[in-house]
Amino acid sequence: MPGEAWSSEPYCSVGLHPWHINAEWKNEMDKVRTAATAKNVLFIGETGLDKIRGADPKLQETIFIEHIRISESVGKPLIIHCVKAFDEIIALRKKTRPQQQWIIHGFRGKPQQARQLLDNGFQLSFGEHFNADSLDLAFHRHSLWLETDESSHSIEEIYEAASKSLNISSSVLEQEINRNVHLSATLALII
DSSP, X not given: OXXXXXXXXXXXXXXXXXGGOXXXXXXXXXXXXXXXXXXXXXXXXXXXXXXXXXXOHHHHHHHHHHHHHHHHHHTOOXXXXXXXXXXXXXXXXXXXXXXXXXXXXXXXXXXXXXXXXXXXXEEEEEOSSOOHHHHHHHHHTTOEEEOOTTOSSOHXXXXXXXXXXXXXXXXXXXXXXXXXXXXXXXXXXXX
């Protein structure tokens, strides 16, 4: 959860990651709610469900649902951390029927899983480790994002690897991702 110092950053996201949920989670969610309205906050999250690591699964779900409410109320896309809980995330998307985009952070899954998520309205964000066929699916569905997260590689290196995998120029890839970013911003303004 970002602290007060984040308010000076040009752009950021705010959320309570499932790995960082503790006894103070209600206070942390109050901070997320307050920070979510800031103009420099473009996304809500990283939040989500993790069946391997983190707090109790029911508590993770409660907090994830609260992030969905915040995302919808402020009109900003949701960044999702998901480990071995894609069926649950898809079910929650169907149940809540959000207007905001949901972006799966650090997606490494196979094309079948990518297709299932894309068919259910998700966008996919890839880092340095990615399945080339899944990357291709997301690109052709106009649902592709790239990230560095905790990578030692620069975003330029990740763009280069992704564009090479897609057999397109980095500039074409950049245009596609910029299109997705602007679409996100436009949807946030419409809501």
